[in-house]
Amino acid sequence: MGDPGVTIEFSSLTKTFGGFAAVNDISFSVKPGRVTGFLGPNGAGKTTSLRTLLGLVNPTSGSATFGGTRYRDLPTPLTTVGAALEAASFHPGRSARHHLEIYARAAGLPLARAREVLTLVGLDPFVDKRVGGYSLGMRQRLGLAYAMLGDPRVLVLDEPVNGLDPEGIKWIRELLRGLAAEGRTVLISSHLLSEVQQTVDDVVIISKGEIVHEGTLADLDTGDQLRVHVDSPDRAALQAALESAGFAFDVSRTGFIVRDVEPGAVGHAAFVSGVELHVLQRKSSGLEERFLSIVGGGDVA
Numbered sequence: 001m002g003d004p005g006v007t008i009e010f011s012s013l014t015k016t017f018g019g020f021a022a023v024n025d026i027s028f029s030v031k032p033g034r035v036t037g038f039l040g041p042n043g044a045g046k047t048t049s050l051r052t053l054l055g056l057v058n059p060t061s062g063s064a065t066f067g068g069t070r071y072r073d074l075p076t077p078l079t080t081v082g083a084a085l086e087a088a089s090f091h092p093g094r095s096a097r098h099h100l101e102i103y104a105r106a107a108g109l110p111l112a113r114a115r116e117v118l119t120l121v122g123l124d125p126f127v128d129k130r131v132g133g134y135s136l137g138m139r140q141r142l143g144l145a146y147a148m149l150g151d152p153r154v155l156v157l158d159e160p161v162n163g164l165d166p167e168g169i170k171w172i173r174e175l176l177r178g179l180a181a182e183g184r185t186v187l188i189s190s191h192l193l194s195e196v197q198q199t200v201d202d203v204v205i206i207s208k209g210e211i212v213h214e215g216t217l218a219d220l221d222t223g224d225q226l227r228v229h230v231d232s233p234d235r236a237a238l239q240a241a242l243e244s245a246g247f248a249f250d251v252s253r254t255g256f257i258v259r260d261v262e263p264g265a266v267g268h269a270a271f272v273s274g275v276e277l278h279v280l281q282r283k284s285s286g287l288e289e290r291f292l293s294i295v296g297g298g299d300v301a
């Protein structure tokens with residue numbers, strides 16, 4: 001795109017509703033050229049943060065800006081920021097093309113742009129169908145088409161993967177990665193890390209209105225704890241072997257989960273104690289588990 005791109009800045013943003021802090025003093029930035037996942041359980045404060053960013057809610061204190069400019073002060077909002085906050089907010093009686101032509105006209109864009117973005121999101125066969133008959137996944141695509149209308153440098157999408165089938169998830173992943181590769185800033189929210197983990201470069205995790213983690217997806221991965229599942233026909237002997245090796249472990253229904261060691265070390269400890277093993281396995285990456293441990297289970301609304 002040949003420009004430096006736009007950084008989204010949340011700076012000490014707080015939003016209270018009648019004394020309750022839905023968002024409490026959050027600060028983070030979202031860089032251009034990357035897809036950033038804004039993650040947290042239901043009720044964590046994601047939507048409130050995004051609505052404040054888009055000027056739909058006034059902050060109690062602090063700010064959320066696009067390179068220092070508030071949404072409402074942007075000279076041409078539709079060509080700077082494309083947003084999709086709710087999948088279901090389109091009039092059911094109108095067609096997708098009708099909707100987008102109205103928005104295109106209001107923004108002074110060529111009407112043909114409506115058809116172009118509908119084609120981009122794969123709704124071409126349905127452009128003249130009433131939106132009322134659309135599935136949730138189709139409404140998601142329509143929301144994305146609306147967001148893309150002004151060919152914006154920034155995309156802000158609330159739960160864009162929700163309602164999409166596996167093929168749709170793969171499609172949106174490729175689309176968003178392509179848009180970021182063009183130097184755009186892409187911010188997407190989700191309550192599940194697993195839903196967006198193949199899409200995002202960076203993650204910002206919010207829980208109970210506060211930022212509890214900010215970094216690359218890779219940071220989150222390497223922070224993962226190494227765990228080994230081990231079991232023996234003689235569990236008492238295995239437990240004694242683990243204790244004498246000084247390992248930290250938990251007893252599980254299916255044996256023992258040993259923490260912070262390689263499988264080889266566990267196997268060796270069993271071998272020197274003469275204990276037969278029938279399970280010796282590194283536990284899977286557990287990125288989602290790490291996410292859940294960071295959000296501390298969160299208050300699920």
Ligand SMILES: Nc1ncnc2c1ncn2[C@@H]1O[C@H](COP(=O)(O)OP(=O)(O)OP(=O)(O)O)[C@@H](O)[C@H]1O
Nearest residue numbers: 017022040041042043044045046047048049191301
């Ligand atoms: N207008 C409002 N008045 C009072 N409380 C609100 C209002 N909007 C949000 N809240 C509360 O603020 C908290 C954060 O809500 P928010 O919708 O931002 O969370 P979220 O992370 O987007 O969750 P979800 O994924 O369920 O939308 C919740 O406890 C919610 O009940």
